[in-house]
Amino acid sequence: MTDIVRKDSNQRLSRIVIHGDTVYVAGVTSSAAGGIVGQTRDALAKIDGYLAQAGTDKSRLLSVQIWLKDIDRDFAGMNAVWAEWALPQAMPTRATCEARLAAPELLVEIIVTAARRPGAVSGPVSES
């Protein structure tokens, strides 16, 4: 029994960590084609999947960091996809900067903190 739930773990990280009412999602990147639009869309789709695994969704985003390989070139493209995806009534706090990422083909990395659903058990949680 533990009060911390880790999902989708590998030798380096867990994609999802749940503690109390807070859901942490690891930095999400994409190797999808289509430049910043394709990669942002794919990264956000992966985030939808991770949030679902954690029993929550994008209506419960708390805070987001976005790292772009080339902020001058890609800020507008990332924002266009973000605006399609994020819910107007549920915008998280956000901060965006330029940063070189772990592989040269990666244009964007997104780090999310979200809230569990209010009805969720507040005590220890078993791994499903």
Next chain:
Amino acid sequence: MTDIVRKDSNQRLSRIVIHGDTVYVAGVTSSAAGGIVGQTRDALAKIDGYLAQAGTDKSRLLSVQIWLKDIDRDFAGMNAVWAEWALPQAMPTRATCEARLAAPELLVEIIVTAARRPGAVSGPVSES
């Protein structure tokens, strides 16, 4: 009714998100004149305002990230303003790095996590 309160939201982000006892503030920048000193002072003044909107203040800072456009040139200037502003008895954890920001004139971006006041209602909170 919701357990997440979002304030000062626009099409891209909320400036403030409150969840449980934690207050998230979006990355704060400034276009004030006066170089790193002017921008840091203005950004921290904005943060005072956001914390007040969230019913808390700088005595309850938890964790801060500071991104500087030019860390070699501006680390000392940012730190001087920070030292004037932050409370010696209430220093948050902090990490500072260099990062290019969303517009070329921006020299500093500050991301804050703070705690709500202990007396605050711990259950659902209505948007004021």
Next chain:
Amino acid sequence: MTDIVRKDSNQRLSRIVIHGDTVYVAGVTSSAAGGIVGQTRDALAKIDGYLAQAGTDKSRLLSVQIWLKDIDRDFAGMNAVWAEWALPQAMPTRATCEARLAAPELLVEIIVTAARRPGAVSGPVSES
């Protein structure tokens, strides 16, 4: 009496801030010899110490950010040390990017969020 505990504070930051069940650790760097391997090992050893001061340990890591001065050169070296140190059954979420740090000799900075031990008092905590 306060519900926020700050440890190892200086004029700029606290190395450790504890709020509720969450432990924030300031960005940890190292000036140790030995390049990325030496610095990462030393930074992680310091983190072990900070977690111990907060009454927790690396089995309760939640989320980590790693900033590398030169990600192309040092990503593999950092990961090798990370793999030795982190517990396979307790991997946090993680995100790594390249960023220039506060002094030219610094190759890595690590920011950690962890959970307090489940048995810990959940109310106000006195500074030890």
